Amino acid sequence: MSRNFPDQFLWGAASSGPQMEGAGSLNGKAQNVWDYWFEKEPETFYQQIGPEETSGFYHHYKEDIVLMKEIGFNSFRTSISWTRLIPDGLQVNEEAVSFYRDVFKELNDKGIKPIINLYHFDMPVRLHKQGGWENRETAEEFSRYAKIAFTRFGDLVDEWVTFNEPIVPIEMGYLNDKHLPAVYDLKRAFQAGFHTMLAHAKAVKAFKKSGHSGKIGIILNLMPSYPRSSDEKNDQDAAFYADLLFNRSFLDPAVKGAYPAELVEFMKQEGITLSFTGEDLEIIRANKIDFLGVNYYQPRRVQAGDPLGSGLDKYFQPYQWPEAKINPHRGWEIYEKGIYDIAITIRDHYSNIPWFIAENGMGVEGEERFEDEKGIIQDDYRIDFMSDHLGWLHKAIEERSNCYGYHVWTFIDNWSWLNEYKNRYGLVRLDLASGKRYKKKSADWFNALASSNQLT
Numbered sequence: 085m086s087r088n089f090p091d092q093f094l095w096g097a098a099s100s101g102p103q104m105e106g107a108g109s110l111n112g113k114a115q116n117v118w119d120y121w122f123e124k125e126p127e128t129f130y131q132q133i134g135p136e137e138t139s140g141f142y143h144h145y146k147e148d149i150v151l152m153k154e155i156g157f158n159s160f161r162t163s164i165s166w167t168r169l170i171p172d173g174l175q176v177n178e179e180a181v182s183f184y185r186d187v188f189k190e191l192n193d194k195g196i197k198p199i200i201n202l203y204h205f206d207m208p209v210r211l212h213k214q215g216g217w218e219n220r221e222t223a224e225e226f227s228r229y230a231k232i233a234f235t236r237f238g239d240l241v242d243e244w245v246t247f248n249e250p251i252v253p254i255e256m257g258y259l260n261d262k263h264l265p266a267v268y269d270l271k272r273a274f275q276a277g278f279h280t281m282l283a284h285a286k287a288v289k290a291f292k293k294s295g296h297s298g299k300i301g302i303i304l305n306l307m308p309s310y311p312r313s314s315d316e317k318n319d320q321d322a323a324f325y326a327d328l329l330f331n332r333s334f335l336d337p338a339v340k341g342a343y344p345a346e347l348v349e350f351m352k353q354e355g356i357t358l359s360f361t362g363e364d365l366e367i368i369r370a371n372k373i374d375f376l377g378v379n380y381y382q383p384r385r386v387q388a389g390d391p392l393g394s395g396l397d398k399y400f401q402p403y404q405w406p407e408a409k410i411n412p413h414r415g416w417e418i419y420e421k422g423i424y425d426i427a428i429t430i431r432d433h434y435s436n437i438p439w440f441i442a443e444n445g446m447g448v449e450g451e452e453r454f455e456d457e458k459g460i461i462q463d464d465y466r467i468d469f470m471s472d473h474l475g476w477l478h479k480a481i482e483e484r485s486n487c488y489g490y491h492v493w494t495f496i497d498n499w500s501w502l503n504e505y506k507n508r509y510g511l512v513r514l515d516l517a518s519g520k521r522y523k524k525k526s527a528d529w530f531n532a533l534a535s536s537n538q539l540t
């Protein structure tokens with residue numbers, strides 16, 4: 085059965101500055117938290133490979149963009165590195181301006197639409213040392229950075245994103261030890277989350293004021309929350325709270341301009357009082373997004389909270405669904421229908437706002453095992469993964485969900501946070517030692533898909 089996607093559908097990949105560019109300390113770039121963390125505690129990193137070189141896009145972007153074209157991309161989402169563009173927070177780095185202008189021109193010339201994100205987990209160290217997102221001043225600095233980016237690149241980019249997965253640095257940095265500051269503190273998490281949202285809204289405001297004809301949005305990692313049992317009230321409550329805290333806490337203010345009343349109630353219950361002004365809430369209310377990007381990898385399965393537990397355990401606990409299909413190479417559940425459930429939620433509860441899949445992909449550890457005699461990685465598992473998700477996405481589009489694109493994570497194997505190169509996600513293989521690029525089998529499959537605009 086072949087399934088057509090809407091005309092002008094965006095087919096491409098997503099990546100980020102800190103995971104792909106490299107040149108971590110070149111031409112004036114200042115340190116972000118990842119450069120800093122690696123310098124201080126390399127042993128925290130699984131393979132002890134720092135973010136200095138990553139995939140070397142900084143040096144290889146011309147050939148990489150040629151490859152993107154060969155794979156059939158008509159769009160590419162990546163991020164600007166804040167510490168490259170404004171290293172000391174004051175002076176614009178002209179070298180960075182010319183690098184990014186060149187990249188965006190090159191993409192446009194090849195008919196690949198750049199979708200440009202401003203923040204992908206890469207807090208400048210100087211701001212991190214002043215409290216990062218806990219410090220209200222960071223929101224002001226972010227809005228200044230955003231204005232500079234709109235002014236310097238606005239003629240080349242017409243689709244902007246403020247944040248990628250803003251909840252991840254909060255969840256992983258304030259309820260876990262996978263991002264800095266690596267503490268467990270719910271109140272601090274809420275304050276940092278609020279300032280992130282404020283920074284987002286201020287950037288949207290600056291964009292709208294700039295008179296730019298393009299669009300601005302946010303990218304959220306939406307994880308549909310499924311209860312252990314849909315007959316048990318306690319399990320249902322658990323799914324409600326997981327959804328409220330991890331999806332709606334950013335989704336509602338970004339799309340609807342207001343926090344859910346239940347989230348305000350939750351904070352009261354937990355004795356969390358935030359510092360904010362009425363004007364902050366007004367800025368959030370008045371600056372809603374034009375489009376939504378959704379990253380989808382896996383669902384969140386939960387069961388009833390433990391009334392005697394601490395922190396979020398009181399509200400929900402993780403649940404291992406016995407029927408779950410697990411990616412043996414990464415350990416994450418693969419649940420294709422999740423993409424459909426998200427699409428329908430957006431259609432029915434978020435005014436069917438235009439949206440696209442901003443990341444979806446399959447990470448595989450030890451992928452060299454799948455190399456054939458010609459040295460090509462036979463990643464049929466990745467093809468199946470994309471194809472199955474796209475099947476559900478297509479069904480949602482047929483049922484009127486307003487989705488206009490699909491971006492696989494990712495174009496070329498890239499560096500990933502504490503896991504570095506452990507899990508490979510690319511359609512293109514990166515040989516770490518030589519920096520050479522080799523298409524995997526999935527690259528050809530993607531090209532056929534994108535060129536025909538049809539899933540067969």
Ligand code: BGP
Pocket residue numbers: 100103248249252305379443447493500501503507
């Ligand atoms: C998303 C991030 C990406 C990327 C991806 C894969 O959450 O936006 O930056 O890393 O996940 O995750 P990982 O590399 O941890 O397997």
